[in-house]
Amino acid sequence: MLKYILRRILMLIPVLLGVAFCVFTLLYFTPGDPARMVLGDLATDEAIKEFRDKEGLNDPFLVQFGNYVYKAVFKGDIGRSYSSKRPVMQEILTAFPYTLKLSAFAMIIAIIIGIPCGIISAIKQYSWFDTITMIFAMIGLSMPVFWLGLLLILFFAVRLRWLPSSGFSTFKAMILPSVALAAQSISMVTRMTRSSMLEVIRADYIRTARAKGQKESIVIGVHALRNALIPVVTLCGLQFGQLLSGAILTESIFAVPGVGRLMVNAIMSRDYPMVQGGVLFIAITFSIVNLLVDLLYAYIDPRIKAELK
């Protein structure tokens, strides 16, 4: 098991190098002089030149990339933000808790609503509940998060005045963004739970359990559920990874100062070190979450556990 984890972590290294390289290349070809962005449109040409020299922006492409990787790997330094002058790592770590909270909230909502709905749908397949749930799930899946966000603001913040429309410092303010972000995950979890449940219910061992005269609630609650939830757990993990990295639109609608908004602002203002650091950070988080999901998966599914050994 440990060997497996180690191997996975080692495999991360080339991927991260690749990510760094991709971002570097993209930024390199992006129009817009970061020096001009950082120093403002009133800056003199000398100041611009000095900045470019200092930041190594005049170096050849590969030299710049090499320097970046060298510093990042051997000194743990991924630079300072051009605009705030703070270390990039610090900026990210300030923003990350917001994103983490937002994603965790959304995920909890998705699980609380998605799993029960999926189970009931599966047990009562073809019932009106099933049909309506499935249609709602499809709508949730098709709802652009920026539109849902606006509708939620319009309804709960503007009309009813129950909840604040922006910010993320109070618990109350977190509700709307989390719900907006959760919509897609709710749908996915519901659909996944249902289809996985349906598959399990038809399996032989369930038939056996029933034949043995077990109570229906035990058959469903114990035998079926445990097995049906395995793919759901995987999905939740993957979704969580997606949410952590993909809350960009939600964050910009509700003015949540998370990593997504940080990244969009950094891209817009040519804050190169910030963009590089941010994308790397997101890639690392994403990969680690995926690794954890795989481990969890192995833990709950004995067949895979055996394979890993």
Place this chain on the structure above:
Amino acid sequence: MKKFYSVFIALVFVLSVAGASLAAKDTLIVADQYDPTTLDPIGHNDYPTSRACSHIYDTLIFLNPDGTLRPGLAEKWEFITDKDYKMYLRKGVKFHNGDEMTAADVKFSLERANTPAGSHIHTYSQDLDNVEIIDDYTVIIHLKKVNYPFFSSLVHSWGNIVCKKVVEAAGDDYGMNPVGTGPFKFKEWAKGDHYTFERFDDYWGNKAKFKTLIVRSIPEPTNRTIELETGAVDIAYPVTTIEIARIQENSELELQRKVIPSTTYMGFNVNKAPFSDVRVRQAISALLDTVNIQRAVFRGVGQTPRSLIPEVTKYSINNELPVHVRDVEAAKKLFAEAGVDPSKIKIIIRSNERKERIDMATIIQAQLAEVGIHSEIMQQEWGAYLSDLQKKTHDVFLLGWGLSVPDPDYAVSGLLESNAGTNYTGFNDPKLDEMLAKGRSLPDGEERAKVYRDMQLYINEQCPMVYLHNDEAIAGVRKIVKGFEVDPFEVHSFRNVYFEE
């Protein structure tokens, strides 16, 4: 789905009960559009940052709402020559860390602006030669050359006095740990969300009348207004056109508005055909119904400028000039004189993604099309936009220019002086340069007024740009908040704000 609603409603209920505790008002909560970029006064040149810095720091001189100056950290001053100003500093002024402010801090603060760290505000500081320390409470500011507007530029946030010791110790981290002499001291800054300042009890002047100041950044105008209506914030700015009526109709709110010296214009690249011909520029200007464009986009806010020097700035002849009228026939005639067939003109109108600018460009596009001019709008994000303008290959562009210092020189020199870094029209005219130099070298008076009058007429004749909009500073204020006044340079102050019980 049923489950969804019941859980949700239960959650909402619990939370609203929990959130309903109210304490005595000792905290002012303000909604601004953006977060500051840094709290280092020379590390930026944008409004949210200027505003944040104005609470923490003081300048040597203060600006009155009517444009005159009053003593700040300098008690009095005298002009020894046209380019040497002697400043007598206030004694016993404390920084937030307890140190006393002295001449060394003033010298350090002002001279620091000319180092690379101050590249954002070089336009203001470039004529500063050095600051000479006479004693702990007296300095002489030496300029490289005569520059009357320089003195008033000391009210801009670049003139904020920082603590030498602290800045030198903090290095690059200073922007997050500011120390000034202002009425509020830094407490915390949750980037992207809000910053919190606290009353500085050893302030040399009138102390703030409330304890805590929280400024939240809320980018969406609609959200700012909602927060104001629900009482989550006490003051909100800027207020956009669409929100004005809503605030006016609300009996708990008050709307404050003031015309400010800020101009949005459409500039021509005067070095590129066909705009190198003044007649073509005039023709396009005649084609545009600027007054109605302004009305359609801003619906009652601000006005269409008639001169480059804004109405509220001294020596402006804006109100003496005739209103711009659309005249398609005159435009056709000018095109004919210039030998240009408008239906052969193909231009790209550039703008950054600001909604109002895109809106104006969209109408301009439609009006130009009426004589067959084919135009495309190119919306760019700020970085790419500026760097493309630097390349000087553009056709026409929409941009704004706001004054932070009450002198007409800044209204013109930054845009049209031949060596200005922000001269995106590429306008290069020895006659105008000469006028600008002369204007700077003269003390206020009739003679100076004449220079700027001639200058404005000359610019309108040369038509390097079409004026589109003069903005207003608009803020929404809860009526229980007293003593707040919108600042004509949009650096709103809370020094006199209090709550009515």
Place this chain on the structure above:
Amino acid sequence: MTTTDEKIIPELVRKRRSPLFEVFLRLSKSPLAMFGLAIIFILVFCAVFAEAISPYSPIKQDLMHMFETPSSAHWLGTDEFGRDILSRLIYGARVSLQVGFIAVGIALITGGMLGAVSGYYSGWLDNCIMRVMDVLLSIPQTLLAIAIVAALGPSLMNLMIAVGISAVPTYARIVRGSVLSIRSMEFIEAARAAGSSDLRIILKHIIPNSMAPIIVQSTLGVASAILNAAGLSFIGLGIQPPNPEWGAMLSGGRQYIRDFPHMTLYPGLAIMLTILALNFLGDGLRDALDPKLKR
């Protein structure tokens, strides 16, 4: 953003009799899929005949009739320039479908080829390609698309490229997966034994036989491409004004949401319906193409 949540099992080993007809027959039994298909037909119709059916020009301004709520003259009202919202939605269908299909086309061709080559040859080439895909996969699609658009500059073409590229890895993986499972099948070995070239085997046997998951994924992919593009336009990196685009219309109307909610309501509805239709169709297709999963 991905819309696939259930496993796609390539299950097309045996030759079918009249495959297309049979699939359609099965598809037509699902009312939701038919509903999706109908909406997509309507959208395609709108996109193709936009000039003929839209009541006004989508860019013609009428500053005397700004912010009008729906009426008999303007069925869905007008926007901040007095432009007819219905007409803009109709023309917008053209833009959205274009973006959706072309972006998926880009992703499908690039990703499909890479996946097929990767799966067929295995070894170091497979390893190389899939590691590159891993790199792309570890950057979230939206972020990657934003970065690409920022680098290329906002325009219709660049938007399609950005959305397309960011979806390449998904297709590469799916195609590779199905190729791997087909490669070892008897008929491939038979073809190889008969002396067919690699290219011929890939084109003639492997690609057609891994079609089912690709068709399903593409249908869902068009949905997520449209959604992605609308998202980019929403944050100002999409199609340039005055061209009508749903995401941009939504974003443009949002500051008027309290007074004129119709400006955001209809574009949002248009996006949602389109995505919904594509998702229904995708689901239906999955069931129709995969008899085993049929419930």
